[in-house]
Amino acid sequence: xxxxxxxxxxxxxxxxxxxxxxxxxxxxxxxxxxxxxxxxxxxxxxxxxxxxxxxxxxxxxxxxxxxxxxxxxxxxxxxxxxxxxxxxxxxxxxxxxxxxxxxxxxxxxxxxxxxxxxxxxxxxxxxxxxxxxxxxxxxxxxxxxxxxxxx
Numbered sequence: 001x002x003x004x005x006x007x008x009x010x011x012x013x014x015x016x017x018x019x020x021x022x023x024x025x026x027x028x029x030x031x032x033x034x035x036x037x038x039x040x041x042x043x044x045x046x047x048x049x050x051x052x053x054x055x056x057x058x059x060x061x062x063x064x065x066x067x068x069x070x071x072x073x074x075x076x077x078x079x080x081x082x083x084x085x086x087x088x089x090x091x092x093x094x095x096x097x098x099x100x101x102x103x104x105x106x107x108x109x110x111x112x113x114x115x116x117x118x119x120x121x122x123x124x125x126x127x128x129x130x131x132x133x134x135x136x137x138x139x140x141x142x143x144x145x146x147x148x149x150x151x
Contacts, residue, residue: 033088033091034071035071035081035130036070037085040144041144042071042137043069049132049136056132057071058071058072058073058121058128059121060072060128061116061117064114071128073130074129074130083138085137
């Protein structure tokens with residue numbers, strides 16, 4: 001198992017066990033929860049947030065399989081998170097343990113592709129505001145739906 005702060009963390013959350021729990025999941029400002037979304041929607045949302053001008057997108061994890069992205073959000077977000085197509089894992093200050101994914105070969109089969117940070121904590125400021133994230137994810141879903149409808 002990897003801790004959220006490690007470079008090999010995956011974006012598939014699992015609650016920390018009651019005993020032997022890891023240190024709390026932390027973003028730049030302390031403990032946090034994790035919102036996971038499908039990678040396509042997450043990448044669109046990152047673009048939307050970054051185009052907004054202000055540094056409103058915090059650290060973002062990706063899994064090695066490139067299936068999901070995980071946005072670090074303030075602790076307590078999970079209690080009210082209800083956006084379809086996404087999940088929010090509550091840490092309750094106990095920590096967040098993320099399972100190791102097997103290393104995947106690059107398309108050419110040369111090197112492993114580990115899970116890690118899309119936007120590392122040092123590069124992106126504080127955790128993402130959940131209201132701003134919800135709006136960006138909704139806009140991203142509408143954009144994807146429109147693009148897929150044009151095929």
